[in-house]
Amino acid sequence: MFESLSDRLGKIFEGLRGRGALNATDVDNAMREIRRALIEADVSLEVVRAFVEQVKERAVGAEVTRSVTPGQQVVKIVHDELVAVLGDTASPIDLNARAPVTLLMVGLQGSGKTTTTAKIAKRLSEKNKKKVLLASLDTRRPAAMEQLRVLGEQVGVDTLPIVSTETPVEIARRAEREGRLGGYDVLILDTAGRTHIDEELMAETVAIKDIANPHEILLVVDALTGQDAINVARSFDGRLDITGIVLTRVDGDGRGGAALSMRAATGKPIKLIGVGEKMDALEDFHPSRIADRILG
Numbered sequence: 001m002f003e004s005l006s007d008r009l010g011k012i013f014e015g016l017r018g019r020g021a022l023n024a025t026d027v028d029n030a031m032r033e034i035r036r037a038l039i040e041a042d043v044s045l046e047v048v049r050a051f052v053e054q055v056k057e058r059a060v061g062a063e064v065t066r067s068v069t070p071g072q073q074v075v076k077i078v079h080d081e082l083v084a085v086l087g088d089t090a091s092p093i094d095l096n097a098r099a100p101v102t103l104l105m106v107g108l109q110g111s112g113k114t115t116t117t118a119k120i121a122k123r124l125s126e127k128n129k130k131k132v133l134l135a136s137l138d139t140r141r142p143a144a145m146e147q148l149r150v151l152g153e154q155v156g157v158d159t160l161p162i163v164s165t166e167t168p169v170e171i172a173r174r175a176e177r178e179g180r181l182g183g184y185d186v187l188i189l190d191t192a193g194r195t196h197i198d199e200e201l202m203a204e205t206v207a208i209k210d211i212a213n214p215h216e217i218l219l220v221v222d223a224l225t226g227q228d229a230i231n232v233a234r235s236f237d238g239r240l241d242i243t244g245i246v247l248t249r250v251d252g253d254g255r256g257g258a259a260l261s262m263r264a265a266t267g268k269p270i271k272l273i274g275v276g277e278k279m280d281a282l283e284d285f286h287p288s289r290i291a292d293r294i295l296g
């Protein structure tokens with residue numbers, strides 16, 4: 001197990017109790033530990049650098065109150081700053097638009113996109129009492145379309161019947177029409193993914209966006225992809241102007257650093273986290289909880 005950042009900082013600051021304010025040397029020592037903790041939490045180096053600078057500015061000269069040690073004081077500054085960068089409050093999916101409200105799911109193959117699509121459908125249908133329609137636009141992989149149909153059935157939500165000769169844009173059009181005429185509240189479009197960023201796929205997804213006019217574009221990212229996830233997030237956001245992120249496999253991501261990298265790279269909120277393979281393993285994202293985990 002890692003020694004928690006709080007413990008490490010406690011050691012650095014031993015004997016400094018009762019000092020009026022933190023000086024630059026105290027803060028430099030603390031920053032080394034903070035940098036290490038963030039890197040261990042798998043936050044990308046670029047984000048670590050920017051973050052440490054920010055914390056340093058706030059920490060030098062900060063008053064040390066009597067009730068806490070300088071170590072605790074720095075931990076609090078880091079915690080507050082993490083929460084600020086992660087987005088302060090939870091950011092739910094926005095359904096405030098004319099029905100059918102369209103959600104476009106994008107991301108690399110294997111990121112958990114189809115699973116997450118079905119999880120969101122289940123949650124909206126059961127908790128929010130919405131009538132949901134699912135459609136897969138992954139025309140290159142019939143198995144992916146079938147997977148969504150099976151998951152839809154499992155969570156009790158309708159899927160658009162599969163017509164194997166249609167293009168993704170044609171399916172998006174048909175889904176919109178079916179969503180409107182069928183009285184659906186929400187339409188979730190699951191797009192094709194590749195194993196890496198690919199220009200042809202991006203162009204196809206942009207064309208789908210233009211037709212579907214989605215209210216939310218949710219990028220699904222695997223929290224375990226670490227440093228690479230930041231490039232993925234930037235590429236998708238650059239082309240599609242995503243509205244939010246769903247981080248998957250957070251159940252296997254011990255320290256939660258991917259959240260900080262994703263948020264810092266795109267400035268877009270993390271809306272939900274996937275915490276397992278089961279259909280109800282989807283949670284709201286709480287910045288303060290992830291900040292606690294990163295700090296250990």
Ligand code: GDP
Pocket residue numbers: 107108109110111112113114115116193247248249250251252273274275276277281
């Ligand atoms: P897609 O190619 O992006 O559509 O990926 P899938 O939805 O098919 O997911 C790939 C694998 O990841 C499946 O075995 C899922 O069960 C699994 N998976 C998806 N989300 C999570 C998660 O939050 N936690 C865990 N442990 N597994 C997940």
